[in-house]
Amino acid sequence: MSFDFAYVIHTLPLLLAGLKMTVIISAISILISLVIGMGGAVVRTLKIPVLSQIVAVYVDLIRNTPLLVHVFFLYFGLPAFGIKLSAVAVGIIALSLWGGAFAAENFRGGTDAVPHALIESGQSLGLSTPQIVRHIIIPLGFRISFPAFSNTAVSVIKNSAYMTSIGVAEMTFNAMDRIAYDFKTYEMLLTIAFIYLLLVWGTSYVFGRIQRRLDFNNKTRKGRGLNGGIIKKFKLSPRRAD
Amino acid sequence: MEVLSRNSSFLLDGLINTILLSLSCLGIALVLGVLVGVLQTSRHAIVSMLTRGYSELFRGLPIVITLFLVFFLLPEAGISVNNYVSAMIALSLWSSANISVAVRGAIESIPPTQTEASLALGLSPIQTMRYVILPQAVRRMLPSVIGLMSNLIQSTSLSVLVGNRDFLKSAQLVIERVELMQGLSIAMQMYTLVLAVYFILCYPLSILAKRMERSYR
Numbered sequence: 001m002s003f004d005f006a007y008v009i010h011t012l013p014l015l016l017a018g019l020k021m022t023v024i025i026s027a028i029s030i031l032i033s034l035v036i037g038m039g040g041a042v043v044r045t046l047k048i049p050v051l052s053q054i055v056a057v058y059v060d061l062i063r064n065t066p067l068l069v070h071v072f073f074l075y076f077g078l079p080a081f082g083i084k085l086s087a088v089a090v091g092i093i094a095l096s097l098w099g100g101a102f103a104a105e106n107f108r109g110g111t112d113a114v115p116h117a118l119i120e121s122g123q124s125l126g127l128s129t130p131q132i133v134r135h136i137i138i139p140l141g142f143r144i145s146f147p148a149f150s151n152t153a154v155s156v157i158k159n160s161a162y163m164t165s166i167g168v169a170e171m172t173f174n175a176m177d178r179i180a181y182d183f184k185t186y187e188m189l190l191t192i193a194f195i196y197l198l199l200v201w202g203t204s205y206v207f208g209r210i211q212r213r214l215d216f217n218n219k220t221r222k223g224r225g226l227n228g229g230i231i232k233k234f235k236l237s238p239r240r241a242d
Numbered sequence: 243m244e245v246l247s248r249n250s251s252f253l254l255d256g257l258i259n260t261i262l263l264s265l266s267c268l269g270i271a272l273v274l275g276v277l278v279g280v281l282q283t284s285r286h287a288i289v290s291m292l293t294r295g296y297s298e299l300f301r302g303l304p305i306v307i308t309l310f311l312v313f314f315l316l317p318e319a320g321i322s323v324n325n326y327v328s329a330m331i332a333l334s335l336w337s338s339a340n341i342s343v344a345v346r347g348a349i350e351s352i353p354p355t356q357t358e359a360s361l362a363l364g365l366s367p368i369q370t371m372r373y374v375i376l377p378q379a380v381r382r383m384l385p386s387v388i389g390l391m392s393n394l395i396q397s398t399s400l401s402v403l404v405g406n407r408d409f410l411k412s413a414q415l416v417i418e419r420v421e422l423m424q425g426l427s428i429a430m431q432m433y434t435l436v437l438a439v440y441f442i443l444c445y446p447l448s449i450l451a452k453r454m455e456r457s458y459r
Contacts, residue, residue, distance in 0.1 A: 064444040065437045067394035069410060073433040076417070080430040158304035165403060170307060185314045193307050200302045 007184050008191050014178065017186075017193060018171035025088065025170060028159040033156060037103020037149065041141065042133050044104070045111040055104060059218065059226035061099035068162055070094045075166045079146045091163040091170075095156050102152040110145025111137050150207035154200055161196075171195065245428060246435075249416045256412025256437065259326075260308055263408060264395045266330055271337035271394070272387075278338060279345025280371060293342070300339035305397055308332045313404040325390060329401035337394045341387055348383035385455040392447040410436055 040055040043213055062070070074090045085093070122132045164173040175188040246253075281293040302448060312332040318325050323331070352375050360374040361367070402411045413432045420428050 021243060027378075043339055060445065061437075061441065064396075064448055065440045066399040066410075068399045068402070069436050069440060072410075072414075073430075073437065077430040077433045080427055161306040162400075164306065168266065172304070172310075176310070179314075186318055189307070189311050189314060193303055193311060196304055197299070197302045200304075201298075202402040 004187050008183070008187050011178055011184075011188070012191075015171055015172050015192060015195065017213060018174035019107045019167060019199070021168065022157070022160050022170040022172075022199075023090050023161065025095065025168070029099055029156050029160075029173045031070055031192050032092070032096035033099030033103045033152065034149070036100025037107045037152075038138060039140070040100065040104030040112045041107035041145075042137060044108055045114075045137060045141075046129070046133070051221045059104050062098055067094065067098050067159055068165065070097075070098060071166060084157075085168045087163070087168045090166060091168045092159070094162075096161070099152055102155070103149055106148035106152055107141055107144045109148060111141035113144050114140045115182070115234060146207075146211050146214050147164075150204070150211065153202055153207065157203060158196070158200060185229070202203045245416065245420055249412075249419075252416065253409070253412050254411040257406060259407060260395075260398055260409040261443075263326065263330060263398045263406070265402060267322070267333040267337055267394055267398065268391060270330070270334040271341055274334065274338035275341025276345050276376075277342075279342035280349065281350050282342060282346040297339040297342050301343070302333045303336075303421070305332070305336050305400055306403060308336055309400060309404055310430075325401070325405040327342075329398070329404055330408045333394065333401070336397070337390060340390050340393075344386040344390070345379065347386075348379035351382055352378050359427045375422055385451045388447055388451040388454065392444040395443050395447075399440070409439060 026176065040059065043051045044185060045057050046052075070092045072093055074085065075087065104126040118136055118140070119132055122136050127135070160170055164171055164176060166175065171192055175192045179185050179188050278293045278296060281289050282297070283291075284290045288325050290430045303311075309329060309332040312335075313325065313328040315317075316328060316331075325392070356374055357370055360370040363402075365373065398408060400412045401408055402414070407415075417432050419430050
C-alpha cells in the first residue's frame, strides 16, 4: 500500500472547493450562534418572563439531542409542513441552532458572572435596560465567556462534516464522492483528516490569541481593558461542546 | 400510532443497539481515558508528549472523519471489522481523548504538596496515584465526564454513517418502509420520536452534571 501523492495533488482543487464550503457554512453558523447565544444569555440573565423559559427549553432540547437527528428532522421531516429547504440551508440552520444553544450556555456563565453591583450602579446612573445590556452585560460577559465560546465555535467547524449525510458539497462529501469513483480511500481520508486538523488547530490558535487580548487577568497587559479592580478572578471551566 | 405498534420490536432492537454501543464505548473510553490522562501528567517528556498528542489528534478530528478512518482504513491494513466494531473503536478513541483531558485537568488541580507528602511517607509513585491523587481527582472530573457521557450517547447516532443499525437507522428504515408500502410520509413523526428518546436518555445526565458542578464549585 503506497501513498499516491500525484492523485492527491490532482484532486486537491476539488477538496479545496469543499473546504471553502466547509469554511463558509461554519463561519455563517458561528456568527448566527454568537447572536443567538448572546441574546439567549441576556434574556436569561435579566430573567425576562416567558422568553427566558422559551430559551431554557430550546437550550435543553438542543443540547440533549444529537445534531445528526436535527439535520434529518429539518431535511426530511419539515417537507411534511410544506417547508422544503435546500441542503445548504438545512446545514446552516442546524449548525446555527446547535451552536446557538451551546453558546447561550457559554455566555450565560459570563453574563451571570457580571457583578450585580455593576448593573445596579448603571441603573442608579440612569441607564436604560438596553443601555445596561449594551454597555455592561455584553462587553463584560463576552470577555469572561470567550474561551468557552471559542470551543463551541471550533466544534461547529468540526460538526460541519455532518452535512455530508444530506449531500452538502463540503470537504468530507467531496472526498467521499471521489472515493466512490477512484477507490483511493487511503489517500483521500488521510488528506482531509490532515486538512481538518490544520483548520481546527489553526482556528483554536487564532481564538487563543484573541482570548489573550480580552483576558482581564492578563499580567502582560496590565491596566488595559475593564479590570478596575472590580472584576478579580473568574473560575469558569471552559467546557468543550462537541 | 399503528405504525409504531407494528414496528415496536424493530425500533426497540435499534434502541438496544444504541444503548449497547454507548455502554461499550463508555467502558473502553473510561479505562483508556483515565490511563492516558494519568500518563499525560508523567514527568517523562516522551510519555507525556505522546499521550498529549493522542488527545490533541482525536479532539481535533471531526468524529465523522475518525469514523471513516477506522471503517475504511482498518480493512486496508488487513484487520477486518464490522460496522458495529469500527463505530465502537472510533467513538472510543474520540471519547477517551476527551476524558483524558478532564482527568489530566483534575489531577493537575490537586496541590503538588499532596504528592510530595505521600512520597515522603514512603508510598511508591503508583501507590501515590492510586490511593492519594486519583480518589481526590475523581470528584473533580466527574461533572465533565458525565457531560461527556451525554455527548457520547448522542454521537453514537453517527454510526449510521458507516451502516450500523442503531435507533436512528431503525427509525429511518421504518420511514422508508411506510413510504414504499403506503405512500405516506411519517418522517416528521418518527424524527420527533427519535429526538424524544435521545432527550430522555441524555437529559438526566446533563441535569446530574450541572448539579454536581454546582456543588463542587
